[in-house]
Amino acid sequence: MxxxxxxxxxxxxxxxxxxSPDKITTETTSDNVENWDSMNHIxxxxxxxxxxxxxxxxxxxxxxxxxxxxIEVTKGKLxxx
Amino acid sequence: xxTHPVLREVQISxxxxxxxxxxxxxxxxxxxxxxxxxxxxPALKKAGKDFPFGxxxxxxxxxxxxxxxxxxxxxxxxxxxxxxxxxxxxxxxEYRSHGLKLALKYxxxxxxxALLNTTANEHSAAVFKYFKAxxxxxxxxxxxxxxxxxxxQFLRAVFINCKFPGTIASGAALxxxxxxxxxxxxxxxxxYPGRQDLLLKKVCVEDLGDExxxxxxxxxxxxxxxxxxxxxxxKWRINIAPSLYHMYGAYLKGQFLGYILLKIERVEHxxxxxxxxxxxxxxxxxxxxxxxxxxKLVGEVRDLKVDTLEIIGFPKxxxxxxxxxxxxxxIIPNWPYFKFRTQDMKTVCQNGVFWYxxxxxxxxxx
Numbered sequence: 001m002x003x004x005x006x007x008x009x010x011x012x013x014x015x016x017x018x019x020s021p022d023k024i025t026t027e028t029t030s031d032n033v034e035n036w037d038s039m040n041h042i043x044x045x046x047x048x049x050x051x052x053x054x055x056x057x058x059x060x061x062x063x064x065x066x067x068x069x070x071i072e073v074t075k076g077k078l079x080x081x
Numbered sequence: 082x083x084t085h086p087v088l089r090e091v092q093i094s095x096x097x098x099x100x101x102x103x104x105x106x107x108x109x110x111x112x113x114x115x116x117x118x119x120x121x122x123p124a125l126k127k128a129g130k131d132f133p134f135g136x137x138x139x140x141x142x143x144x145x146x147x148x149x150x151x152x153x154x155x156x157x158x159x160x161x162x163x164x165x166x167x168x169x170x171x172x173x174x175e176y177r178s179h180g181l182k183l184a185l186k187y188x189x190x191x192x193x194x195a196l197l198n199t200t201a202n203e204h205s206a207a208v209f210k211y212f213k214a215x216x217x218x219x220x221x222x223x224x225x226x227x228x229x230x231x232x233x234q235f236l237r238a239v240f241i242n243c244k245f246p247g248t249i250a251s252g253a254a255l256x257x258x259x260x261x262x263x264x265x266x267x268x269x270x271x272x273y274p275g276r277q278d279l280l281l282k283k284v285c286v287e288d289l290g291d292e293x294x295x296x297x298x299x300x301x302x303x304x305x306x307x308x309x310x311x312x313x314x315x316k317w318r319i320n321i322a323p324s325l326y327h328m329y330g331a332y333l334k335g336q337f338l339g340y341i342l343l344k345i346e347r348v349e350h351x352x353x354x355x356x357x358x359x360x361x362x363x364x365x366x367x368x369x370x371x372x373x374x375x376x377k378l379v380g381e382v383r384d385l386k387v388d389t390l391e392i393i394g395f396p397k398x399x400x401x402x403x404x405x406x407x408x409x410x411x412i413i414p415n416w417p418y419f420k421f422r423t424q425d426m427k428t429v430c431q432n433g434v435f436w437y438x439x440x441x442x443x444x445x446x447x
Binding site: 030042046058059061062063 | 172174178182
């Protein structure tokens, strides 16, 4: 299940930021992705919320600027930690 | 690899660095005088609170992001409503993933009753929607109605806007201007008879008298969400750039009915000098009076040697009167967004008659 979350998060990010799969790893941050601007960040949050059926707090959503952090917060929301 | 920027409240001492940020992203920046004026707003005195004038993102001693926060006072049914208008949302490309931190600060401020963003483009509108702000339900806000006074300048601006090189734009405009002038003359051929008892007089901002305050005291009791039009607020607004404003008082048999406020704006990249109707405010008794007043206004504006006269926003009743002058139309990519804190305001603001949005609102004409 934990692995599923990681894979799904990465797939969402690949789709939103239109990058090749090797560009998104658990180490990736917003600084490494050219298309990671505020508009795409919102698209990413909305896509993740839809994918997992969860809702992030606004503070959380705004500060999730690395793939590792997104996975951790999402797992927390799903009660997997 | 960029450094994580630090978010903090903006200080007046940040002005030069913020100006530099706007230069980097090729956006026009505000004058230091405008910054100082915001800090003297009468709205701030009434609210009497420590008000943040915006926030910055700072990285390696540079300002890499900025969002201004302007205090505004509104009135509804006689009650004052303290509003924060968002303005000049800008982040340099390398730090754009951090831009939402500025928006979060703006939307989380607790001291204000409402948040209003009147200059939302497609990008910022997506941000406002995420923070649950809603578009103002006033029909046709993005449809600009305009009259053309200088056919050549106007056509040249159209061609420049369509990316034609300067000389071709000028030549094509010169060729087509006579035909376009005939079209505008035919459109605006209806003459509205002047009336001796109905006057439109130019008013100096320093001379705004009790009649303006009396009008405001009366109007602010209405079931309409009006931005503060007290004399103190009008003077504050106009004095930010006094040479750009022209105010006209409307009088029927010597009795003050209301006023019309204009602002001249130079659109440098289009080489166009346009005149914007910022406000039409008063009790004009009937539509015919307002038609004659606008007709007189058109005459006054011709003397200002501007290329166009434009009107943005205003409720349907006023737009209907302006349409009697057969204006041209164009669509702009902006729409105002709002967010109220209290449930009662959230409910009443859904009603279209609640709004009287024009360039007078929010930061549209600051």
